[in-house]
Amino acid sequence: MADAKEHLDKLLQELRRGTITIGVLSQLSEAQYGYSLVTMLSEKGIPVEPGTLYPLLRRLEKQGLLDSQWDTNEARPRKYYLLSKTGKEVFDLLVVEWKSIVSSLNHVIENEGDEKNGDH
Amino acid sequence: METIDRYIYAVTQKLPQAQRKDIADELRGLIEDMLEERVGIANIKESDVEDVLLELDSPNELAEKYRGTKKYLIGPELFDSYILVLKIVLIVVSAGIGIGFLIQTILDPISILDYFIDMIVSLVTSLPMAFGWTTFSFAIGERSGEVKRKDLIGQEWKPSDLPPIPDEKRQIKRGESIAGIIFYAIFIAFLAFSSDYFGIWVFQDEFTGVVPFLNEQTYGSYLMFIILLFGFGILKECLKLVSGKWTYKLAIVTIIVNAVSMAAIVFIINGPDFWNPEFMNELAEAGVVTVGSEAFDIVNKVWDQLTFWIIILLVIGLVWDAVDGFIKARKK
Numbered sequence: 304m305a306d307a308k309e310h311l312d313k314l315l316q317e318l319r320r321g322t323i324t325i326g327v328l329s330q331l332s333e334a335q336y337g338y339s340l341v342t343m344l345s346e347k348g349i350p351v352e353p354g355t356l357y358p359l360l361r362r363l364e365k366q367g368l369l370d371s372q373w374d375t376n377e378a379r380p381r382k383y384y385l386l387s388k389t390g391k392e393v394f395d396l397l398v399v400e401w402k403s404i405v406s407s408l409n410h411v412i413e414n415e416g417d418e419k420n421g422d423h
Numbered sequence: 424m425e426t427i428d429r430y431i432y433a434v435t436q437k438l439p440q441a442q443r444k445d446i447a448d449e450l451r452g453l454i455e456d457m458l459e460e461r462v463g464i465a466n467i468k469e470s471d472v473e474d475v476l477l478e479l480d481s482p483n484e485l486a487e488k489y490r491g492t493k494k495y496l497i498g499p500e501l502f503d504s505y506i507l508v509l510k511i512v513l514i515v516v517s518a519g520i521g522i523g524f525l526i527q528t529i530l531d532p533i534s535i536l537d538y539f540i541d542m543i544v545s546l547v548t549s550l551p552m553a554f555g556w557t558t559f560s561f562a563i564g565e566r567s568g569e570v571k572r573k574d575l576i577g578q579e580w581k582p583s584d585l586p587p588i589p590d591e592k593r594q595i596k597r598g599e600s601i602a603g604i605i606f607y608a609i610f611i612a613f614l615a616f617s618s619d620y621f622g623i624w625v626f627q628d629e630f631t632g633v634v635p636f637l638n639e640q641t642y643g644s645y646l647m648f649i650i651l652l653f654g655f656g657i658l659k660e661c662l663k664l665v666s667g668k669w670t671y672k673l674a675i676v677t678i679i680v681n682a683v684s685m686a687a688i689v690f691i692i693n694g695p696d697f698w699n700p701e702f703m704n705e706l707a708e709a710g711v712v713t714v715g716s717e718a719f720d721i722v723n724k725v726w727d728q729l730t731f732w733i734i735i736l737l738v739i740g741l742v743w744d745a746v747d748g749f750i751k752a753r754k755k
Contacts, residue, residue, distance in 0.1 A: 338456040354479050354485050
């Protein structure tokens with residue numbers, strides 16, 4: 304079973320890497336700084352390492368999906384990220400795609416179960 | 424908090440200058456936020472800082488994630504050819520040295536131990552060198568190739584753009600190139616490690632010695648040139664191997680390499696005392712020919728004309744090689 308667990312960990316890691324972007328974009332209709340996002344996402348059941356999130360935020364910013372602004376009024380200067388106009392559009396499209404993937408996969412997984420039940 | 428500074432420095436120094444300040448500020452904010460969440464603002468101990476830093480990735484990993492690209496010397500596109508050429512080069516170098524050892528041992532079995540040690544030393548010095556140069560050449564190719572690949576990205580791809588399968592006449596047979604490389608390498612090994620045996624072998628009942636073709640006094644200074652010359656040949660065959668078919672580019676490279684080789688050959692052979700000046704006398708001494716006999720005159724004539732004919736033959740060979748490349752490249 305230890306073997307299966309190892310495979311599972313690897314596959315989960317890949318799966319998470321792909322979906323984390325959706326999670327991040329979903330939380331940024333209001334400006335957030337990096338660590339507040341880490342906390343927020345983990346509270347909602349999407350754990351993400353700061354070492355993964357921070358480079359991801361910069362990459363999304365570079366791609367033009369996020370805008371950023373330094374807030375130097377607080378005790379600690381923080382960089383806030385917010386969805387850009389393109390980012391919003393992309394996120395909306397992404398959600399539609401995601402839902403269709405989820406429903407297709409659900410369909411596939413459940414049908415697989417039905418067939419097995421039918422065979423035996 | 425010196426440890427924090429050191430961590431941030433370790434990460435940012437691996438990043439492009441323009442991004443350093445921004446990332447450093449953001450990282451500092453992150454680390455302070457994490458510390459605050461764990462132990463509050465006051466009473467932060469060094470061990471708390473270390474715990475937080477350990478929770479983050481190592482500076483190397485984090486910097487790599489920020490860069491977003493893997494750094495490599497030889498990328499996946501060139502890797503297959505790289506491994507192929509590397510294998511050939513290493514096998515050929517080992518074989519060349521091994522053959523050198525065999526020849527030496529057959530001719531002089533008593534010194535086998537010396538030759539064996541020589542062989543080991545040669546292997547230990549030559550193999551890493553061969554490995555290094557091959558890798559270096561491919562790394563250069565990778566760097567210069569990057570520009571081209573970037574240009575290609577973003578262009579629409581049409582099935583009609585697919586290159587035609589080359590005519591069999593344009594294809595370069597792998598075996599030929601590999602044979603060529605092996606031939607060059609063996610020649611290099613032979614000349615470099617046992618030049619004394621490049622000559623007429625004299626057998627009288629048993630092997631009694633060699634009358635060398637080359638002038639042993641000046642030979643050393645020519646050796647570099649000769650190795651370079653064959654090295655060029657190997658380079659040419661490697662290019663053919665990687666290309667797989669005749670193209671104009673390959674034909675032009677062949678012409679350049681051949682022209683350089685030709686110049687080097689003419690330079691070497693015309694240089695002072697390249698050939699053994701005592702060749703005829705030594706031949707007579709060894710008892711192969713007798714001075715004054717008809718055979719002696721013939722051999723003498725051949726020996727005198729040798730330089731001229733070798734140049735002619737080499738020039739014809741190299742010119743033909745280049746022209747052949749062009750003819751094959753033209754075939755559709």
